[in-house]
Amino acid sequence: MSTLVRTRESLYRIIDSDIFYSFRSSPVTVGAAIVTLILVLGAIFAPLVTPHDPYDLEALNLMDAFNPPVWYEDGTWSFMLGTDDQGRGILSAIVYGMRLSLWVGLVAVLFSGVIGVALGLVAGYVGGNTDAVIMRVAEVQLTFPAILIALLIDGVLRGILPPFMIEELAIWVVIVSIGISGWPQYARTVRASTIVENNKEYVHAAVLTGIHPAMIMIRHVLPNVMGPVLVIATIQLAIAIINEATLSFLGVGIPVTEPSLGTLLRVGNNFLFSGEWWITVFPGVALALLVIAVNLVGDWMRDAFNPKLR
Amino acid sequence: MPERQPLLRVEGLAHYFDVSPPLLNRVFEGKKRLFLKAVDDVSFHIKPGETFALVGESGCGKSTVARLIVRLYDPMRGTIEFEGQDISHVESRKDFLNFRRKAQMIFQDPYASLNPRWRVRDIVGEPIRAFGLLKDGETLDGRVGVLLNQVGLSPSDGDKYPHEFSGGQRQRISIARALSSNPDFLVCDEPTSALDVSVQAQILNLMKQLQRDLGLTYLFISHDLAVVYHMADHVGVMYLGRLAEVADSQSLFTRPRHPYTRLLLDALPDLENVGRERTPVAGEVPNPINPPPGCGFHPRCPFASERCRSERPELMAVDDGFVSCHAVEEGRMPEGIELPPLAETPD
Structure with missing residues (x-):
């Protein structure tokens, strides 16, 4: 028995599994997964796939500003989707912007996931007043739209930080704001699953070994409540990307020098009625494509991993 | 011969x-606080090497007693002495860990009692690691292999995950885990009630053999009287959180005293009297949130008197056991219902 045989066996098991079957038999999901994969790969290898580097201010030429897309009379192949007011190629800006949006979304989801899972575990495991306090805070926060919370935290952080650091830390301010606005989703789910797992006898058996409750939570309960968390994380990724775009569109997100998709929308919005529609529309389409694709994959995961629907 | 000190x-x-x-x-609707009296004033003892069984219907509190004794729940009242030491209120963590090592538990549901994400080797080895009994990885693996052999599995099964095993095999893994810290005392909470009858016998025989080989003491929780007859030296019958009768197995099954015990034994199906008229017992188990006054069994008891409805009977010694029943105390019970002994379950 070599590891190779084992790997091949487990690979075969994955392909043969119910989950993979439900994936294969849903063309929409397969399409969404392919689109997501292409967008993510494009974002990761942005310097290789784009004709220009939109962050390189020296390479920009203001003479190229407001170039229309290639199918217009004065469009050029070097700026396929046209340029914005500073002569940045829209295509390159979109790819780089998507890279930023995905990065912000992923880190924000990770951040809120860690907070939410930790608080949910503690609430579910300890119970009593600890549980009541954590869950009431989560519920109060859920009564406000996530974007409002993100906006609030964003404002507070910008107020606390010294002015010269704001530009530098802008990305992290956005990540923290979006991250904090998303934790209740995880906390509620994890708490519910933790309470279920807690009543299972393998947790009792662990208690009987006298190990510390924190160890029981991390080593026994956590691996068994992570399934739904991954599903929420996928759906939350789409929400985080939208929230980032919203913050950037409102001008409190990613700065114009390194535009994200939301920042591009804001820049383009200024020129929408003067005929330069491509500055807004293409980033908007890209954003919609990304969010819809990620959401469809997330929806499929939610259904596929829900034993009640199988 | 001097009496052996009870282990528990x-x-x-x-x-x-x-x-x-x-x-x-409670504040706005004026509702009152409610308590479910799961266990109320239960006393018994178990001598080393013996099997003490607790029987009763669902919801009578037998599992709660099991969980109280291994301190999964903190007892509200009462004492639990293990090897002469009161462990119901812990003095030091060291003493408590010592108790944890010596008293382990086998659980009811073999599908819930093993962490689905752990390999069997890690599950069985966890108590060894937690109590620091063996530090070296290689000797630990060896010990896990010996334990798996002991419960009738192969050492190579350690690499597998719980979902690769059947219910009976999972229960064997559960037993191996409970044995891994070299305990003296095992609490078995309905260890066979989730298994097929044929597998039940295998597991029970394994437990009996382990008891002989390792000198284990069992607290055996069950609702299955045939299983209890096969396993137990002494039996406690529980009803509504209280002990109705405690006796050694032989006399409980041949000469039940408490009306509830008689009822349970009478309900046992047997091969000799197929189609026999049975006296069905009226009523349900009362709600333990609001138990009846007096004896908890009086609404269903054919021998209930006025005294049974008002005064709660205490456990009192009769010649070879303990019974809590006014009718027995007053001699109102018709004697002489001698039941034929149960057929011994073939080993």
């Missing part, structure tokens, strides 16, 4: 569950 002595054990409505409902 339980005295006046009680545990109530708080089932009150939420605070807001």
